[in-house]
Amino acid sequence: MSGMSLQGTWAVVTGASAGIGAATARALARLGCNLVLGARRVDRLEALRPELGDVEVRILSLDVTSPESCEAFAAHATEAEILVNNAGLARGVDPVAQGREEDWREMIETNLVGLLRLTRLLLPRMIERRRGTIVNVGSVAGLEAYPGGAVYCATKAGVRSITKALRHELLGTGIRVANVEPGAVETEFSLVRFSGDAERARKVYEGFTPLTAEDVAEAIAFVVSRPPHVNIEELVLYPTAQASTMAFHRQ
Numbered sequence: 001m002s003g004m005s006l007q008g009t010w011a012v013v014t015g016a017s018a019g020i021g022a023a024t025a026r027a028l029a030r031l032g033c034n035l036v037l038g039a040r041r042v043d044r045l046e047a048l049r050p051e052l053g054d055v056e057v058r059i060l061s062l063d064v065t066s067p068e069s070c071e072a073f074a075a076h077a078t079e080a081e082i083l084v085n086n087a088g089l090a091r092g093v094d095p096v097a098q099g100r101e102e103d104w105r106e107m108i109e110t111n112l113v114g115l116l117r118l119t120r121l122l123l124p125r126m127i128e129r130r131r132g133t134i135v136n137v138g139s140v141a142g143l144e145a146y147p148g149g150a151v152y153c154a155t156k157a158g159v160r161s162i163t164k165a166l167r168h169e170l171l172g173t174g175i176r177v178a179n180v181e182p183g184a185v186e187t188e189f190s191l192v193r194f195s196g197d198a199e200r201a202r203k204v205y206e207g208f209t210p211l212t213a214e215d216v217a218e219a220i221a222f223v224v225s226r227p228p229h230v231n232i233e234e235l236v237l238y239p240t241a242q243a244s245t246m247a248f249h250r251q
């Protein structure tokens, strides 16, 4: 992929222990980025290390819902010029009438407050240096709500609004902000959403070819490696067999 050289640039990836985050770590390592990787499952991050070649890699425990954990993590990421706010989840598909407050809180705390917290911790140094790229992993769920997804969709619509607000706040600083919004990606996402019910999770991707984590990681790598005057603000990618959050062609 042609683009700006990122050799030796420090990049933070949150939620790098699985799925899109792990694939993004691999993709950024291929571009020569040094990496600060965070997630709650540190053993999974360690297992990723041998796949990252000879770039520098810092592996740290991170729970984006904890202010203390975020602060300790950010202290090891002071050189970061790229922040990929990827950590996120959906919990359940209950309609609002039957919704569980703990599920709502977990999604809001992780997908919105966590993303804001890490951004606030790492952004001031980027502003000082007048250089940096923040990539938020949003979702097509932020563009179009679906039944059973009220709160997850609201969090991803919020990610879209935060991205736009940051673009305005950072205008003139040279810092870029992007929202990468995928449709269905086969990762552990549905396993988490259905609290470990593997059969239910498998059915989500049945009868069509979903995106892979690598497809999304390549989009993220493309966004961060554009020349400094190019800000891809929003990048929407669907599987060919999906035309909206609810329209799938299954065979």
Ligand code: NJP
Pocket (backbone or CB within 6 Å): 014, 015, 016, 017, 018, 019, 020, 021, 038, 039, 040, 041, 042, 044, 062, 063, 064, 065, 086, 087, 088, 089, 090, 110, 137, 138, 139, 140, 141, 181, 182, 183, 184, 185, 186, 187, 188, 189, 190, 192, 213
């Ligand atoms: O899911 P999964 P994806 N603190 O479950 C981490 C969005 N998205 O890769 O802490 C820190 O394989 C978790 O790590 P761990 C989605 O909303 C997906 O698909 O060890 N990290 C793991 O590494 C999300 O924003 C689809 O459990 C936390 C990672 O997040 C992003 O893509 C479609 C954490 C989740 O890996 C990555 O999800 C779409 C915490 N508190 C958007 N909580 C899709 N898959 O279809 C979780 O449009 N993590």
